[in-house]
Amino acid sequence: MSATNTIFDVFVIGGGINGVGIANDAAGRGLNVALCEMNDLASATSSASSKLIHGGLRYLEYYEFGLVKKALAEREVLLKNAPHIISPLVFRLPHQAHLRPAWMIRAGLFLYDNLSKRLTLPKSKGIKFKSTDPLKVEITKGFEYADAWVDDSRLTVLNALSAKSNGAKLFTQTKVLEAKSVNGIWHLKVLDRVTGETSQMHSKTLVNAAGPWVENITDNINSAESHGIRLVKGSHIVVPKIHHDQHAYILQNEDQRIVFVLPFEDDFSLIGTTDVDYQDDPQQAEISQDEIDYLVSITNSYFKHQISQQDIVHTFAGVRPLLHDEAEDAKAVTRDYTIELSTNGHAPLLNIYGGKITTYRTLAESAVDKLSTLFPNLKPAWTKNTTLPGGDFNSRSMLSAKLAEEFPWLPIALRQRYVRSYGSLCYRFLDGCYTQEDLGEHYGSGLYQKELCYLVQHEWAKSLDDVIWRRTKLGLRLSKQEKEKINQYLASKLTEHSYAQKCCA
Numbered sequence: 227m228s229a230t231n232t233i234f235d236v237f238v239i240g241g242g243i244n245g246v247g248i249a250n251d252a253a254g255r256g257l258n259v260a261l262c263e264m265n266d267l268a269s270a271t272s273s274a275s276s277k278l279i280h281g282g283l284r285y286l287e288y289y290e291f292g293l294v295k296k297a298l299a300e301r302e303v304l305l306k307n308a309p310h311i312i313s314p315l316v317f318r319l320p321h322q323a324h325l326r327p328a329w330m331i332r333a334g335l336f337l338y339d340n341l342s343k344r345l346t347l348p349k350s351k352g353i354k355f356k357s358t359d360p361l362k363v364e365i366t367k368g369f370e371y372a373d374a375w376v377d378d379s380r381l382t383v384l385n386a387l388s389a390k391s392n393g394a395k396l397f398t399q400t401k402v403l404e405a406k407s408v409n410g411i412w413h414l415k416v417l418d419r420v421t422g423e424t425s426q427m428h429s430k431t432l433v434n435a436a437g438p439w440v441e442n443i444t445d446n447i448n449s450a451e452s453h454g455i456r457l458v459k460g461s462h463i464v465v466p467k468i469h470h471d472q473h474a475y476i477l478q479n480e481d482q483r484i485v486f487v488l489p490f491e492d493d494f495s496l497i498g499t500t501d502v503d504y505q506d507d508p509q510q511a512e513i514s515q516d517e518i519d520y521l522v523s524i525t526n527s528y529f530k531h532q533i534s535q536q537d538i539v540h541t542f543a544g545v546r547p548l549l550h551d552e553a554e555d556a557k558a559v560t561r562d563y564t565i566e567l568s569t570n571g572h573a574p575l576l577n578i579y580g581g582k583i584t585t586y587r588t589l590a591e592s593a594v595d596k597l598s599t600l601f602p603n604l605k606p607a608w609t610k611n612t613t614l615p616g617g618d619f620n621s622r623s624m625l626s627a628k629l630a631e632e633f634p635w636l637p638i639a640l641r642q643r644y645v646r647s648y649g650s651l652c653y654r655f656l657d658g659c660y661t662q663e664d665l666g667e668h669y670g671s672g673l674y675q676k677e678l679c680y681l682v683q684h685e686w687a688k689s690l691d692d693v694i695w696r697r698t699k700l701g702l703r704l705s706k707q708e709k710e711k712i713n714q715y716l717a718s719k720l721t722e723h724s725y726a727q728k729c730c731a
């Protein structure tokens with residue numbers, strides 16, 4: 227039966243981490259689910275985060291104990307469920323006595339260590355920096371604590387894959403133009419942005435997980451609900467790596483904000499973020515000169531290795547859809563989420579406000595729990611103890627060793643990238659390959675035709691950016707000519723709705 231003839235149980239607007247998380251949870255509990263994303267999966271906020279699975283040490287300063295506790299507990303769950311794309315990361319916090327006293331940091335780290343059970347991550351400790359450390363010599367003392375790192379856009383795609391395997395129908399490049407409630411059923415007018423065609427879909431309930439666009443949807447529906455969100459832009463820069471150890475650094479600034487310097491894709495450092503109130507179209511968010519100056523300046527005030535604007539190889543900016551609380555300052559607005567179910571003169575509508583990558587799974591579980599009164603046969607929550615696609619292996623090193631045995635011709639760097647991007651999903655494109663030539667044409671920096679076909683056929687990749695920034699991060703390495711070659715390949719093979727069939731022909 228086609229999507230237009232079906233009355234879905236749940237229709238989700240938005241293919242960011244929260245939308246796909248909800249689609250996955252709901253489909254796994256036996257509901258008939260559809261999701262529409264107007265661009266690519268994770269094309270908005272969910273690919274522009276700092277990529278941390280963290281409790282948020284600094285939220286303790288705003289007394290957000292509930293949020294921090296919830297997020298800390300999730301670190302261990304997500305590390306277990308997605309060991310390919312999530313890994314522990316040790317942070318070093320240089321001490322600057324005039325910014326925050328040592329007792330305050332110690333108290334914060336004590337809470338951070340103890341608010342939730344740690345199974346794998348080490349406890350925090352005080353440290354002394356050596357002259358061989360990358361920080362300026364006058365910085366001698368600091369603290370160390372652990373959180374985790376995630377490939378945010380791949381987390382979104384893996385949830386989408388899981389949702390699909392649970393029966394959900396996911397449509398990318400498909401914009402919801404209108405949602406009307408007629409006799410207790412949602413009638414949704416959707417635009418296929420590839421063909422330009424519009425069609426109608428129907429659903430018993432509607433989930434508004436449109437992130438920064440959440441209020442555009444409620445305005446469209448003429449829904450009385452409006453929680454009030456505040457858009458806050460955050461930007462990052464990527465530079466060739468400025469230090470050689472595997473730690474992340476957390477830098478305190480005079481304005482009481484903090485900036486992360488994170489090891490990124492082996493050869494780079496990811497530096498961010500900023501907090502700037504934002505009013506324009508979230509899709510158009512980009513880093514400003516002021517933000518570049520801010521990030522360069524704070525980095526240079528801590529590290530021996532000095533950077534300048536010319537070192538920047540990539541930038542990205544995202545817009546946080548934060549709940550409008552009474553905070554004056556953007557950095558102080560709560561990062562927690564609110565889920566509201568309403569049936570205020572229309573079919574059931576679930577609006578999702580705020581949230582973090584770290585808490586997407588609990589958000590999704592709570593969102594679907596809220597639908598239990600409408601769907602009495604709903605199966606119990608299941609995502610806490612279920613690995614995401616490709617995560618069914620013991621350790622990265624064991625999977626890597628297994629791949630080395632089965633595909634001895636695979637270059638080590640490529641094998642490692644496959645392990646940390648796909649986990650065991652890489653068998654989907656490696657099976658049947660016996661030599662490196664079997665991987666097909668090489669598009670540069672280890673991107674072969676087999677992987678490209680897999681991304682198009684199975685992971686909804688349709689454009690160059692989908693491939694080089696959201697499914698992989700190869701955009702950092704590919705030359706202009708190589709990008710053009712990939713673009714031509716995608717354009718020649720991917721026409722309208724016959725992507726999958728034509729891709730590998």
Ligand SMILES: Cc1cc2nc3c(=O)[nH]c(=O)nc-3n(C[C@H](O)[C@H](O)[C@H](O)COP(=O)(O)OP(=O)(O)OC[C@H]3O[C@@H](n4cnc5c(N)ncnc54)[C@H](O)[C@@H]3O)c2cc1C
Pocket residue numbers: 239240241242243244245262263264265266267268269270271272273274275276277278279280400401402403435436437438439458459460461499500543544545546580581582583584585
């Ligand atoms: C700079 C920055 C740093 C961050 N760092 C972290 C971090 O380190 N750790 C952490 O846990 N969290 C972090 N966050 C927060 C986290 O990124 C967000 O909470 C999360 O990505 C929000 O996901 P979402 O699904 O709600 O929104 P989005 O990812 O924005 O998804 C909403 C989707 O809805 C789609 N959409 C909108 N309207 C329509 C329509 N009419 N039809 C179809 N589709 C539509 C959009 O295209 C979009 O893809 C950070 C956020 C920012 C901005």
